Amino acid sequence: MNLDRFSQGLPDPAEAEVIAHCAACGGEIYAGEMVYKVDGEIVCDNWECVIGIVDPEFVPAEEAVMPA
Numbered sequence: 001m002n003l004d005r006f007s008q009g010l011p012d013p014a015e016a017e018v019i020a021h022c023a024a025c026g027g028e029i030y031a032g033e034m035v036y037k038v039d040g041e042i043v044c045d046n047w048e049c050v051i052g053i054v055d056p057e058f059v060p061a062e063e064a065v066m067p068a
């Protein structure tokens with residue numbers, strides 16, 4: 001069980017109802033939890049999951065500012 005800094009104020013996972021699963025990691029998402037919605041997908045509050053779903057390009061700044 002991962003008791004990180006976000007766990008405070010969230011429902012007790014042992015009692016909270018699982019209402020969804022993260023589209024990226026498959027982790028359980030509980031009622032009362034904050035999640036990201038990306039193209040209708042529900043993603044847990046984990047930047048690695050969000051980045052994985054959004055799948056942005058990770059490029060040098062010089063390349064990013066160049067017109068397509």
Ligand SMILES: [Zn+2]
Nearest residue numbers: 022025044049
């Ligand atoms: Zn996730």
